[in-house]
Structures are given as C-alpha cells and as structure tokens.
Amino acid sequence: MLQIKNLTKIYDGGVKALDNVSFEVPDGEFLAVIGLSGSGKSTLLRCINRLIEPTEGQILWNGENITSASQDEMRRIRRKIGMVFQHFNLVHRSKVITNVLAGRLGYVNPAWSLINRFPKEDIEKALQQLKRVGIADKAYQRADELSGGQQQRVGIARALMQDPKMILADEPVASLDPVLAHSIMSHLEDINKNDGVTVLCSLHFLDLVHRYADRVVALNGGKLVFEGNPKDIDDKKFKEIYGRDAERVG
Amino acid sequence: MKNTKKTSIWKSARVGLFAFLGMVIFAYGFQTTQVDFEELRSERRQESLVRVMRALAHPDLFEYEQVEEVVNASLYVPCPAAGAPEMASQNGADPYLTLTPACAAPGETVRVEGFNFAPNTTGPVRFIPGNDPANTVSLGRDNAETDENGHFVLDLVLPKRPSDDVQFIRATLRRNLGLPHFSQSAYDTWSKIVETVFLALLATVFGTVLAIPMSFIAARNLMKPVKSPLASIGLSVLGWPVGIWFGYSIFSWVGVLSAQAGSNLWVNLLSIFAIPVITLYGFRWAVPPEEPNLPSRLVRFTRLAALFGLVVLAFFGLFQLASLFQVVGTALQAGLGAFGFLGYFLFQVGDIVAISTAGLGALAVGAALSSFLGRIGQLATERLPLATLKALNLVLAAAAMATIFGLIGQLIEWLYQPGNPVYTVWGPLIIGATLGMVLAVFTKAKEALPVGMVIYSVTRTFLNALRSVEALVMAIVFVIAVGIGPFAGMMALGLHTIVSLAKLYSEQVESIASGPLEAIEATGANRLQTIIYAVIPQIVPPYISYTMYRWDINVRMSTIIGFVGGGGIGFLLQQNINLLNYRGASAQMLAIAVVVSLMDYISSELRERVI
Ligand SMILES: Nc1ncnc2c1ncn2[C@@H]1O[C@H](COP(=O)(O)OP(=O)(O)OP(=O)(O)O)[C@@H](O)[C@H]1O
Ligand SMILES: [Mg+2]
Numbered sequence: 113m114l115q116i117k118n119l120t121k122i123y124d125g126g127v128k129a130l131d132n133v134s135f136e137v138p139d140g141e142f143l144a145v146i147g148l149s150g151s152g153k154s155t156l157l158r159c160i161n162r163l164i165e166p167t168e169g170q171i172l173w174n175g176e177n178i179t180s181a182s183q184d185e186m187r188r189i190r191r192k193i194g195m196v197f198q199h200f201n202l203v204h205r206s207k208v209i210t211n212v213l214a215g216r217l218g219y220v221n222p223a224w225s226l227i228n229r230f231p232k233e234d235i236e237k238a239l240q241q242l243k244r245v246g247i248a249d250k251a252y253q254r255a256d257e258l259s260g261g262q263q264q265r266v267g268i269a270r271a272l273m274q275d276p277k278m279i280l281a282d283e284p285v286a287s288l289d290p291v292l293a294h295s296i297m298s299h300l301e302d303i304n305k306n307d308g309v310t311v312l313c314s315l316h317f318l319d320l321v322h323r324y325a326d327r328v329v330a331l332n333g334g335k336l337v338f339e340g341n342p343k344d345i346d347d348k349k350f351k352e353i354y355g356r357d358a359e360r361v362g
Numbered sequence: 363m364k365n366t367k368k369t370s371i372w373k374s375a376r377v378g379l380f381a382f383l384g385m386v387i388f389a390y391g392f393q394t395t396q397v398d399f400e401e402l403r404s405e406r407r408q409e410s411l412v413r414v415m416r417a418l419a420h421p422d423l424f425e426y427e428q429v430e431e432v433v434n435a436s437l438y439v440p441c442p443a444a445g446a447p448e449m450a451s452q453n454g455a456d457p458y459l460t461l462t463p464a465c466a467a468p469g470e471t472v473r474v475e476g477f478n479f480a481p482n483t484t485g486p487v488r489f490i491p492g493n494d495p496a497n498t499v500s501l502g503r504d505n506a507e508t509d510e511n512g513h514f515v516l517d518l519v520l521p522k523r524p525s526d527d528v529q530f531i532r533a534t535l536r537r538n539l540g541l542p543h544f545s546q547s548a549y550d551t552w553s554k555i556v557e558t559v560f561l562a563l564l565a566t567v568f569g570t571v572l573a574i575p576m577s578f579i580a581a582r583n584l585m586k587p588v589k590s591p592l593a594s595i596g597l598s599v600l601g602w603p604v605g606i607w608f609g610y611s612i613f614s615w616v617g618v619l620s621a622q623a624g625s626n627l628w629v630n631l632l633s634i635f636a637i638p639v640i641t642l643y644g645f646r647w648a649v650p651p652e653e654p655n656l657p658s659r660l661v662r663f664t665r666l667a668a669l670f671g672l673v674v675l676a677f678f679g680l681f682q683l684a685s686l687f688q689v690v691g692t693a694l695q696a697g698l699g700a701f702g703f704l705g706y707f708l709f710q711v712g713d714i715v716a717i718s719t720a721g722l723g724a725l726a727v728g729a730a731l732s733s734f735l736g737r738i739g740q741l742a743t744e745r746l747p748l749a750t751l752k753a754l755n756l757v758l759a760a761a762a763m764a765t766i767f768g769l770i771g772q773l774i775e776w777l778y779q780p781g782n783p784v785y786t787v788w789g790p791l792i793i794g795a796t797l798g799m800v801l802a803v804f805t806k807a808k809e810a811l812p813v814g815m816v817i818y819s820v821t822r823t824f825l826n827a828l829r830s831v832e833a834l835v836m837a838i839v840f841v842i843a844v845g846i847g848p849f850a851g852m853m854a855l856g857l858h859t860i861v862s863l864a865k866l867y868s869e870q871v872e873s874i875a876s877g878p879l880e881a882i883e884a885t886g887a888n889r890l891q892t893i894i895y896a897v898i899p900q901i902v903p904p905y906i907s908y909t910m911y912r913w914d915i916n917v918r919m920s921t922i923i924g925f926v927g928g929g930g931i932g933f934l935l936q937q938n939i940n941l942l943n944y945r946g947a948s949a950q951m952l953a954i955a956v957v958v959s960l961m962d963y964i965s966s967e968l969r970e971r972v973i
Binding site: 161163182183184187188189190191193194195197199200201202203204205206210214215216217218219220221222223224225226228229230231234267270273274 | 651884
C-alpha cells in the first residue's frame with residue numbers, strides 16, 4: 113500500500129507544482145495519472161522515489177516513511193521501485209545489456225560495479241528480461257542503435273532487473289506511435305497482472321487509460337481533481353480535468 | 363524624411379568619431395611597439411638578415427668527411443730594406459703557393475697562385491700575422507677554388523699589419539670524402555626531439571589522469587545535489603587531516619617494515635606472488651558481490667576490520683613491488699645494453715611507487731575516515747534529540763572551521779613567514795571557531811547544507827587562478843624545485859594540463875543529458891555508481907577530443923619550455939641562437955616543424971578513428 117498524504121511541492125522558482133495531494137494505491141493496482149501538460153504528473157511520480165524532494169507532506173509505502181528516509185535507506189527503497197521514462201533515458205553509448213544491468217546497481221556491491229563486474233546470475237537475468245520484452249538479439253548493440261520502441265523495452269527491462277514491487281512510468285508511450293504504444297503498455301500490464309507489481313503510469317490518451325488502468329487520479333494545476341474508476345470520467349469530469357474548452361476526441 | 367536625415371548625420375558623425383579614436387589608438391600602438399621600417403632598410407640590418415636567413419636555409423644536418431691541404435707561403439710586409447729574399451723554389455708533386463710580388467706594402471694587392479692541389483676543391487686563403495707559421499689567428503679571408511688541374515689564382519689585398527719579420531699567406535683547401543653523413547648537430551637534435559616528444563607525452567598522460575577526477579568536482583550539475591547536514595560536514599572535514607595523519611603513520615610504518623624485510627629478492631618474489639592472491643580472495647570475502655539484506659552489525663564490523671588488514675597487507679606488497687622494481691631495474695640497466703632504458707624505467711617506477719605509496723595511502727585513509735565520519739554525522743542528525751544536536755553542531759562546526767583556518771594560517775606562515783603566532787595560529791583558530799559557531803547558530807540543525815556548491819566554487823576558483831599562470835612560469839618554479847632538465851618541464855606542463863583540462867572536462871560534464879543520470883539514480887545507485895554508469899559513457903568522446911587537443915598544445919609547448927630550463931629541444935635551440943650558430947638552430951627549428959606537423963596529423967587521424 114502506497115499512501116500519499118498532503119503532498120506539496122514548490123519549486124525554487126515559486127511554482128506550486130503539487131498542492132496538497134492525497135491518495136492511496138493498494139498493492140498490485142494499475143493506477144493511471146492524468147492531467148494537462150504542466151499539471152504536475154512528472155513531479156508527483158518523481159516525488160514518490162524522491163528524485164525530487166517534496167516540500168511538504170508524507171509518502172508512506174508498506175509502513176516505510178519515504179519522505180523521512182536517510183540517503184542510505186532511500187537507496188534501499190529506490191531499488192524496489194522501477195522507473196520508466198518518456199524519453200527512455202538510456203545511456204546511449206553503452207551497450208543494451210549494460211543499460212539493463214544498471215538496474216542491479218542498487219543491489220550489487222558498489223566496489224565491484226566500479227570495475228563493471230556483475231555477478232553471473234545478473235547477466236543471465238538481464239538476458240532473460242530482454243527476451244521477455246522481445247529484443248534478446250539486441251543485447252550487445254549500442255543503445256542508440258535501437259528504435260524508440262526498442263529503447264523503451266530496454267527501459268522496461270532495466271526496471272524489471274530491480275525486482276520491483278512498484279513501477280513508476282512517466283508517460284512511457286508519449287513518444288511512440290499507437291501500435292508501439294499498445295505493445296509497451298501490454299508489457300506493463302503483463303508485469304502488473306502476472307508479477308503483481310504496482311504500476312503508477314501517467315498517460316495522455318484516455319483510450320489507453322480505459323484499456324489498461326484499474327483506477328485513475330487526475331491532476332489540474334497541482335491539485336487532485338478526480339480519483340476513481342476510468343469509466344466514471346463523464347463529460348463534466350472531463351472538463352474539470354482538462355479545462356472548460358477541452359473537446360473529447362475519439 | 364527630415365528626421366531620418368538628421369539621424370543619419372549624427373550617425374556619420376559618430377562613425378567618424380570612432381574612426382578617429384581608432385586611429386589615435388593605433389598611432390599610440392605604433393609608438394609603444396616602436397614600429398620602425400627605416401631600421402629594416404639599413405644596410406647593416408640587411409646584411410645580417412641575409413646572413414641569418416642563408417644560415418637558416420642550410421640546416422646543420424649533414425656533413426662530409428673532409429681532407430685538408432694546408433700550405434703556407436712566407437712574405438714580408440712591407441718589403442725589407444735589403445730587398446725581397448729569394449723564394450725557395452718548388453718542385454715535385456707537393457702543393458705549393460707562389461706570390462707575385464713576393465713582398466709588398468700593407469694595402470697592396472698580391473697575386474696568390476696555387477699549384478698541385480687536389481682538383482675541384484675550395485677553401486679559404488688567409489693572411490697569417492706574426493712569424494709563427496702554425497699561428498691560428500688570421501686576418502682577411504678570400505675563397506679559392508681549384509680547377510681540374512689543382513691550380514688556382516687569387517688576388518689578395520694585404521691587411522695593414524706591417525712587420526719586420528716574415529709573415530705568411532695560408533691556403534686551406536678542403537675536399538669532401540665519400541657520402542654525406544649526419545652531423546653532430548643532427549644527432550643532438552634527434553636526441554632532444556625524442557626527449558621533447560616524451561616530455562609532452564608524459565605531461566599529457568599525467569595531466570589527463572589527474573584532471574578527470576578533478577573535473578567531476580568542478581562540475582556544477584554533479585555537485586549541486588551534494589548536500590549534508592552540519593554535523594556530517596563537520597565530522598568529514600575533521601576526518602581528512604586525522605585520516606591523512608593516521609594513514610601516513612601507518613603506511614610509513616609499513617614501508618619501514620618492508621625495508622626491514624630487506625630488498626632480498628626471494629622475500630620480494632614471495633610477497634609479490636602471495637600477497638595479491640591473499641588480497642584478492644580476502645577482498646572477495648569481505649566485499650560480497652550482492653547482498654539483498656543488510657548483514658548484522660558484527661559481520662559488517664568484521665569485514666571492515668578484515669578490509670583494513672588487507673589494505674595494509676596490499677600496501678606492504680606495493681612497497682615490496684617497488685623494491686623489486688628497483689633491484690631488477692638496476693640489474694637490467696647494467697645488463698641490457700641499448701635497452702638499458704627499460705631498466706631505468708623500472709627503477710623509476712619503483713621509486714615513484716615507493717614515494718607515492720605512503721602519500722596515496724594516507725589520502726585514501728583520509729577519504730575513508732572522512733566519509734565514515736560523515737555517515738556518523740548523518741546518523742547523529744537523524745537520531746539525536748534537537749537540543750543535543752544543536753550543541754554537537756556548535757562544537758563540530760567550530761572545530762572544523764578552526765581546522766580549516768588553522769591550515770590556511772600554516773600556509774601563510776610557510777609562504778610569508780610573519781613568525782607571529784597571533785597571525786598564523788591563534789588568530790586563524792579563533793576566527794575559524796567563531797565563524798563555525800556563527801554558522802551553527804544561524805542554520806537549522808537538520809538542514810542539509812549545500813557543501814557540494816562550496817567545494818565546486820573553491821575548486822573552480824583554484825583552477826581559474828592556476829590556469830592563468832603560464833606553463834613557462836610554472837617551469838621556472840619547477841626548475842628551482844627539481845633542477846634544470848626535462849623533468850621540470852614535464853611537471854610544469856603536467857600541472858598546466860591538469861588545470862586547463864579539468865576546466866574543459868568539467869564543462870563537458872555540465873552539458874551531458876540529465877535523463878540517464880536520473881534513470882541510474884532511480885535504480886538506487888550511489889553517487890559513484892551514477893558517475894560511472896551515467897556520466898562517464900557520455901563524456902568519453904569529448905574527453906578524448908580535448909585530450910588530443912591538449913596533446914597538440916603540449917607538443918608545441920614542450921619545444922619551447924627548454925628556453926627556461928625545462929628540457930627538450932628548446933634548450934638546444936636557445937643555446938645555438940645565443941652562440942649565433944644559426945645553422946644549428948635551423949636544424950632544431952626544422953625538427954620542431956616536422957614533429958609538430960607529424961603529431962598534428964597523427965592526432966587528427968586518431969580523432970577520426972575514435973570518435
Ligand atoms: N525543475 C523545475 N523547476 C521549476 N519548475 C518546474 C520544474 N519542473 C517542473 N516545473 C514546473 O512544475 C509544473 C509541473 O510540471 P510537471 O513536469 O510535473 O508537469 P507534467 O504534468 O509532467 O507535464 P507534462 O505532461 O508536460 O510532462 C510546471 O508548471 C512546470 O513548469
Ligand atoms: Mg511530465
């Protein structure tokens with residue numbers, strides 16, 4: 113169970129990106145986060161693994177207090193939280209397998225990883241994850257030689273290497289075409305349904321939300337404006353989330 | 363319409379004013395740089411210029427084996443009152459000179475004719491004053507050139523050197539034998555240019571290796587997130603000097619121990635083979651590759667102790683290795699003949715290891731203790747009640763700042779020798795402690811302070827200050843520190859390479875994509891791992907290209923660093939210029955041009971391959 117309590121983030125420039133946001137995510141849920149551009153979705157996801165320091169409020173995860181964790185504790189927590197990014201964030205000049213193995217960095221002893229040594233089991237595991245996302249043959253290519261869809265699969269494989277209990281996906285399909293988007297989303301669905309990993313995924317397209325999410329939270333100007341079943345987003349709610357002038361398409 | 367005209371007048375006036383100002387500035391420049399083309403036209407200047415240019419066009423690279431024929435002919439200047447004495451008649455195959463007339467007044471012309479010389483040879487014909495035919499002092503000089511019969515004719519104006527005694531005319535005709543071979547100057551140039559290239563190479567390698575870590579702490583994006591609470595900062599600042607002192611004592615002791623074990627070859631060999639194996643296995647045990655759960659405190663403590671023991675053992679091994687290198691190096695130097703430099707290298711590496719081991723070990727212990735204490739400080743900040751923490755912060759901040767200021771005071775004492783402990787000991791300590799306390803009072807006890815930015819700013823300032831000192835100036839200091847020679851030049855170039863590359867590198871670190879950094883951080887990687895997996899792969903290409911660029915600069919610089927005693931070809935060049943030996947200087951200039959353009963070519967080829 114992930115509990116977000118009165119979370120507020122004010123950036124250095126004074127922008128209030130999150131405003132007193134509270135909600136809960138039960139284990140094993142696929143939660144979609146929606147909202148306009150600039151509504152604070154990325155900020156919210158990054159506060160959960162403290163890539164961004166929240167200004168106020170608490171985040172509790174299975175009894176552990178993430179907001180007050182020390183640096184060491186935070187690293188132990190982070191390694192259980194996989195993250196997938198809109199722009200994949202792979203290390204371009206490294207090999208695919210190295211990118212995937214990087215998911216183990218929180219587990220391996222730092223001294224060994226300094227000289228690029230990973231245990232044999234980890235390397236086998238990395239190959240297995242690549243197989244799972246369907247690009248086993250690309251393992252020894254450079255990451256920037258892959259197409260966008262393939263790169264995002266590497267991103268997912270990297271998150272899987274962490275043996276995650278939760279995956280934070282920040283618009284994982286926003287820079288992919290619709291076919292690829294479904295293929296990536298179904299990988300996340302598979303991880304969520306078969307491995308029981310909690311998924312928090314920010315999305316721009318409501319059809320994806322309807323198709324994959326168990327539940328939705330919606331942000332507008334940093335405030336939580338909706339929390340519930342995707343089916344319950346009617347026209348009124350839609351205008352509340354996306355603004356009065358928004359038109360529903362598709 | 364009217365309006366635009368007005369503005370355009372103003373505009374032209376302004377342009378005119380600026381043009382006038384420019385002229386004035388330029389005129390002043392002419393005066394201060396003493397522009398004087400009249401001087402260029404003076405005959406004296408032109409003559410020397412032509413001479414130097416011709417010498418430069420004939421680099422002293424090749425020479426021939428030569429045979430000389432030297433023949434004297436006696437004459438009186440002016441003619442003695444008793445009349446010209448009879449010349450000894452010449453015959454046979456020996457070369458001889460005839461003079462017509464056989465005596466003459468100073469300033470008159472004598473016809474010198476040579477017979478039986480080797481055909482097609484050239485050489486000077488000189489007047490030798492005094493009555494000693496072996497005299498090497500000569501006056502005047504004309505060039506004779508023999509025909510195919512070995513005969514030449516020359517009109518010589520006698521110098522104004524009258525004497526009652528007999529004087530001489532001497533012809534020295536030279537002939538090249540066999541093929542040309544390299545001159546002494548060519549050999550000297552070769553050995554110095556090799557020295558130059560290696561000077562540049564070592565400076566670049568050392569500079570690069572040290573600039574890389576430096577560039578990370580001079581990169582804003584890496585240092586900005588580094589924040590610690592005051593207790594942690596205070597303890598880690600205190601950890602450095604204590605750790606360095608402790609480490610230095612321990613490793614010096616290990617060094618003495620190693621020396622006592624003797625430079626016995628068998629002890630050396632045994633420890634060199636046994637210690638790495640023990641260290642490796644010990645390290646594997648003490649640092650397991652992966653631990654899903656945190657082990658108990660006892661296990662961790664045992665491991666830490668074991669690691670410490672292993673490090674001491676490993677350093678003993680290093681000392682042993684150093685002494686083995688020195689023993690083997692000395693043996694090889696004597697035994698390898700032309701490849702003796704390998705022995706010399708081994709010996710020097712051993713020496714470097716022996717000297718730097720204790721220092722590096724001390725630094726390592728300093729770093730380890732500092733980071734360990736920093737963690738303790740972190741824990742204390744999290745666990746202690748607020749009032750206790752406040753008090754602890756006060757004490758630690760005061761102690762840490764006092765330490766820093768005390769060290770600065772010692773530096774001032776060393777540099778300026780005021781000799782007054784109020785300025786160099788008590789003053790700094792009290793100021794530091796006060797500042798520390800002020801810091802502790804005015805910050806929140808648990809607030810994470812931006813130490814990263816402080817370290818960043820200090821490093822940047824230091825780099826900028828050192829970078830503005832020219833390598834040539836540094837070389838002057840190093841010449842005093844380590845003596846004239848290539849070593850001083852290497853140190854100076856190396857230091858300059860560190861500071862300038864660190865700046866360039868850190869700018870590259872600052873411009874990397876932040877996405878991968880974020881992604882690696884999100885996996886639970888620590889800072890060092892983040893640097894290795896997200897930063898380094900991104901900066902490899904620019905680092906290589908900057909290193910090449912620096913290599914080019916170092917090759918150029920190393921050719922002139924000898925001007926101030928820094929070794930390399932510059933020393934020879936300067937010497938030859940001062941001796942007015944322009945043909946020698948020309949050989950060195952040629953060598954510099956060849957090497958610089960060759961290195962340019964090689965580095966641009968490499969750059970293309972690598973990037
Ligand atoms: N590092 C930052 N410093 C200052 N302001 C920021 C920073 N990052 C984001 N913001 C601001 O915070 C607000 C929320 O940004 P955030 O990136 O969370 O939005 P988002 O919902 O993810 O948008 P998008 O859909 O475009 O990704 C925006 O107004 C943005 O300008
Ligand atoms: Mg976003």
